[in-house]
Amino acid sequence: MTDMRIKRIVIAGGGTAGWMAAAACSKVLGGDCAIRLVESEEIGTVGVGEGTVPHLKLFNDLLGIGDVEFIRNTQGTFKLGVQFNDWARKGDSYIHGFGEIGHDISPLSFHQFWIKARQLGLAEDIGAYSLNTVAAPRGRFMPSAKDAPVNSPLANVAYAYHFDAGLYARFLRRYAEQRGVRRTEGKIASVELRPDDGFVSALVMESGERIEGELFIDCTGFRGLLIEQTLHTGFHDFSHWLPCDRAVAVGCERVGPPTPYTRSTAQKAGWQWRIPLQHRTGNGHVYCSAHMSDDEAAAVLLENLDGTPLGEPRLLRFTTGARKQTWNRNVVALGLAGGFLEPLESTSIYMIQSGIARLLDMMPQRDFSPVLIDRYNARSRFEYEHLRDFLILHYHANERDDSPFWQACREMALPPRLEENIRLFRDSGRFYRDGDELFVVPSWVQVMVGQRLMPRGYHPLVDQMSEKDLAGFMAGVRQVVNSCVDAMPMHQAFLDKVCPAQAMESA
Incomplete structure (x- = not known):
């Protein structure tokens, strides 16, 4: 029986995307596949301080990298959410915190009770009922407490990271090379295609060396050397909705x-x-x-x-948007080569991670089934479009009158799905997550409310709770959140504990 497994993977470009791909592939595929990464120190990478969403922990867990090792090697800190200042109006401030808001009462989300309580003057801002949004401005942090009661907010603390992207790439390079990934320094002079089907057959280096492969991963940044310059895949431009360039x-x-x-x-x-x-x-x-x-x-x-x-x-x-296909023939584009959504909600690393996970899940054989490629591209398009809509929400839902830019954002025509989500939320505070899109109900609720999209009504089942009980419910949730935050250490103290070397250097 013929062995059709992919045996040679070539990654074009390093940086965060390239070395994340190399590390994950070397971990999952092991010695069954030769992995080679080509990069040039002369070209360099975008590499800035990065923020993430909580999903990066899952990627690090896959690699067997714990929080302490990660934070120490990337000069990292912890992140409970994003604070938005002056967005809806100048002087406004709210936090989009990770994790839950309040305490749901099946089948209703907490925010449905909050809407009524807020209308009756029985509730504070919605951020007062989330552990993350209260702890963040107070400078407190801790991971989930193993000894906390299962229903305590401290039992399931959702957090992400800030880190130096250049240091992360260097850390993952060491990790990948220890697992057999071979790195080649130099610039790619040309790309060879197979004459019969137009698949990439080899990268030709300026040195003259030919690097052959079966699966090529394009991590060459905005230029998209393989996916665009070679295969002419095309690009969906989102800049009419996200005009920052x-x-x-x-x-x-x-x-x-x-x-x-x-x-x-x-x-x-x-x-x-x-x-x-x-x-x-x-x-x-x-x-x-x-x-x-x-x-x-x-x-x-x-x-x-x-x-x-x-x-x-x-x-x-940059131009916001995504390739029409992030997988074309035998090339998969990751990171900036696949598309770009501005870092407003820290999704850049997530999109790399998601692309890698999807590739490993749909790993082809050497015949490159078009069914797998079509499904990969459909899922990639789903992610880009749903994240795009979430970012548009921040811009569109504003009441600023101090500049033509914000007025234009407020008056723009919206994608139909986002327009429907806003209309539904304004009507009765409802939001329905579409499948497994990244941002869940609490995220959409916090941003909509923070951007002054207040619902006119609420779910009728809320009225089954008396006003007295509703007031007590709100006060109880707030008391629990505050007491939990009081029990959390200061963020700096936690960092000093897990990174003693850095603490000594800053002393």
Whole structure:
């Protein structure tokens, strides 16, 4: 019986995407497959301070990498959510926290009871009922407590990370090379295609070396050397919904303890991120070049840093969107080669992780079944479009009148699915998650409410609870959340405990 398994995988490009792919493939496929990664130190990578969603822990768990090892090797910190400042109106602030809000009473979500209580003046802002959104601004953090009662918020703390993407790539390179991944330094001069079917057969290096493979993974960034420049796959442009097309990024000196949350501050023609690491703070200003010049954008960024900049701002140009196929013939595109959604909700690393997981799940044989390729592309398109809609929500649901940019965002025509979700939520606070899309009901609820999309009504089953009991329910949930947060250590203290070397260096 002929062995049709893939025996040679070639990864074009390093960086976070390339080395995540190499590490995962070497772990899962073991010695059954030769894995080779080609990258050039001259080309470099985007590499900035990164924020993530909680799913990265699953990827690290797959590799057998624990929190302590990860944080120590990437100068990382922990993240309970994202704080949004000045988005709906200037002066507004809310946190999109990971994890649950309050305590659901089957079959209703907590927020349905909150809507009625808020209308009656019996409830605080919705953030007062979530462990993450209360703990984050107070600078407190801990992972799930193994000895906490199963119904305690401390028993299931949802968290993600901030980390140095360059250090993470270096860490994963060591991991992958220890498991047999072979790295080749150099630039790719050309790509050879098989004459009969147009599949990629080899990468030709500037040195003249030919690197043959059966499955090629494109991690060459925005240029998409294999997926686009060679295979001409095409691109779905999302910029009519997400008009920001540039960013300037710079690190600055750390000032004070790192916060356990990412900060996103809306500016005149975009927004500014702040990502706290152990050794520095990552900053960037994402903006629309039709409404702001590069020089003005850099000036806005520098004026709003917490500490002294550690270099000159670096300019990045991009177009939001996704390849029409992230798997074309025998090429799978990961990271920026597959598409780009601005880092407003820290989904870039997740999309790499998701693409890798989907590839391993749908790993082809050498005949490359079109059925698998079609399913892979359908799932990839589903993810890009649903994440796109979640990001559009932040821009569209605003009441700012201080700039043409925000007015244009408010007046834009929406994708039909997002328009329906907003209409449904405004009507009665309902939101129905579409299959296994990344962001769950609490995430959509927090952002909709934070962006001042308040429901007119609520689920009628809420009225089965008396107003007296409703007031007691709200007060009880808030008391539990506050007492749990009081029991959590400070984020910096937790970091000092798990990273004693870094604590000594900063002493």
